[in-house]
Amino acid sequence: MSEHDTRQSFDEQLADTKKGALALGGLVLENTRRATEAMLENDLDLAQEVIAADDEIDDRYAALEHAVFSTLARQQPVARDLRFLVALTRVLYDIERSGDLAVNVAKGLVRRDGYTMSPDIHGLLARMSRGAADLFAQGLDALDSLDAAAGRRLDDADDEVDDLVGELYSAIAAESGGMGFDLAVELSRVGRYMERIADHAVNIAEHVTFMVTGSFPDDLPPGVRDEA
């Protein structure tokens, strides 16, 4: 992290924590993609695998959180180190929450014993789920390369996923008479979960902007803006 070696072990701790966050993000990304595939293919076995994989995600998340708190307490970081570690706790939260949302998709599928949907809705769900996973991958790339510009870029790219959710809700509303209330609600939820994963991806990129520059793209932390 630096050409100087006065804090070599601290630099190694920071690098290890970042590697751990990226690895955790990789597991969540993989689970998001598998949840999408299970949902689109009605693959209940795959859905069970998604649900089972969440335990490891939770364990790793807890360990990384602990590592960050320990580093904060023991190294008393300032400036970019402080920004990195504080923002990383938020990034870890966004990653872990995304993991839970992927599990929600899988659980919904298992609960209903598979989904029946029109080609129209199937296509929309496929596009938006892949869009969300793609954004999530970009968020992780931003963390990996500490790309300060990614925050704004991902925020713009997220509009596409948001538009697809709008289309999905319209399509579900149009077909709801035929598919029944419960299924309409379940499929709407899947859309909502995927939309939230895309939002978490944007948050990750915006926290990376903060790590690098000390301010957020819109001067407000993501949570505040989302709720505004």
Add this chain to the structure above:
Amino acid sequence: MSQERPRAGIDLARSRARSEDEDRGEGGVVTTDTVIDVEHLDVFYADFKAVGGVTLGFPTNEITALIGPSGCGKSTVLRSLNRMNDLIPTARVEGTVAYHGRDIYADGIDPVEIRRRIGMVFQKPNPFPKSIHDNIAWGAKINGFRGTKVEMADLVEQALRSAALWDEVKDKLSESGLSLSGGQQQRLCIARAIATQPDVVLMDEPCSALDPIATLRIEELMLELKRDYSIIIVTHNMQQAARVSDNTAFLNVSMGETGQRTGRLVEFSPTDQLFTRPREQATEDYITGRFG
């Protein structure tokens, strides 16, 4: 270049524009919000330039910390603020140090009076080998206190109360100042400094000889004192600067062409900003411990 006077939180351009305006009105040096204004300060020890080109204003009733590696000139700058360097025969100062707008190095300025108004507390607690009472009374008398015995008792009590020491020593004022603990001795020295009714207190590593609890007591005291005094503290302890100061000046050593090492001001910012978002890479490297 004649009027640059960076103030924490004010960028150079704005600061310059403001000081030019006010200079026209006053015909002197700006003192708004600042108690001491240093301009183009160079300090030499014989031919050796220890500090070069330091320009900054110390805000009134705030705590300003000077930080930087050994040899960066932070103690030299501090000592130049109340002419403590006069006591070193080879020391020489160029530039101006204006206290309430008056250059303290101008002809006809009495350095003793300057040191009465700009008090100093040193690294190692240095009470006189006298009673607790006399430690306060002596300094006040030397500096012209001519009150009655009762008024002197009042002054001693007030100074000890202000230094958060009264409750601990009120029943043993005749005991030696040296009988106190290190932390108490340092608070006695602070009481002695404020008994002469200064409005600036300079502190040169005031806690480096103290344990963590005594250190925290001095830090709490500083936060109390800044209501009535402007405080300027040199510290090696960056966490201390971060905990107590309102503004932080980072000084660093720069190498001249012939290898001479001169201390220079790198950044002067609100403490909150300096420790979260420093403007200069050199500041970032120093405070995060990546000095090569």
